[in-house]
Amino acid sequence: MISASPSPSSTPDARAEYIFSQARTAFVARRYPSTVRYKIRVAGEREGQWVSRTYQAFEDWPELTLHTRSISDEESENPVTPTDFSFFGIGARKSELEKPPLLGLPRLLITYGFGLGSKMLSGPPVASTEILRYKPIGTVTATARVYLVALAGEDDVDGSPCWHLNVRPLESPGRHRIRELWIDEATFQTRRVVSMGNFQDRATSGQLWTTTYTEVNGSWYIESEASQSVVHAEIGSFDRVLIQFLDVADDTQDNLNFGLSGDIDNVLTEPAEAL
Secondary structure (H helix, E strand, O other), rough: OOOOOOOOOOOOOHHHHHHHHHHHHHHHHHOOEEEEEEEEEEEEOOOOEEEEEEEEEEEEEOOOEEEEOOOHHHHHHHHOOOOOOEOOOEEEOOOOOOOOOOEEOOOOOEEEEEEOOOOOOOOOOOOOOHHOOOOOOOOOOOOOEEEEEEEEEEEEEEOEEEEEEEEEEEOOOOOOOEEEEEEOOOOOEEEEEEOOOOOOOHHHHEEEEEEEEEEEEEEEEEEEEEEEEEEOOOOOEEOOOEEEEEEEEEEOOOOOOOOOOOOOOOOOOOOOOOO
16 A cells, blocks of 8 residues: 655755656657547455456547446346336336446546646746756746645656655645656656545545556556545445456447446546646
8 A cells, every 4th residue: 555655845846846847748748549448347345355346438539538338247247137017007127236336337537647638737947857867956946836746766666667756736735636656767657646535426535546557559548546545435335446447459440339328426537637
């Protein structure tokens, strides 16, 4: 389990600010196939036992149109046989949702970036990578800065050396949710994010979540999102929750709809990317 590191000081760290700026540039430059298909597995652990629901999804890019099948694979593989009967005109029908969503129907973008791809997150005007090798002297200035960033050290993430950044919002902490970042030293790609709260469900908003990115066929996607503490859901509490994005593949059929439900109240989704 990853715990939050101490917050950055109030003095700008030019080296950290430069890494953060380059990471944002790399995030904005990410490119994806016009349509990507994947599975979203939502799993919760309770007293050492895991229960999960898996959903088919596809996402169009750059429109960021998302489609998620409303029935989980588990429900499809073990469908409920409806029981209909009538007694003096009064009918009854067995519920078709014997396996309800754990946190809600996951309409989750596999390309989501916690605002890192927003051009409004302006970084400091640093022109040279020399700042990565030498401790800078002087004052760092930036326009529209919403985070104060500090370099916590260097860590290994999935075999790749990464800069570990501590991040503190300067305003609207509920909106600017990033608290830690791990940035690949070779590519400036974001490999891991710790955020305060995740998704728009109240059950997920008051705790730290760890999101990991991975590269698939030349594109960077979310690999998993994990809670760092107990999550209280409508169907009960879970000691921890793990959301995985599986079987990621370009959609050669290019946007085939597979019978999606329209209006669903219980939906798990992310806040808007725009800041």
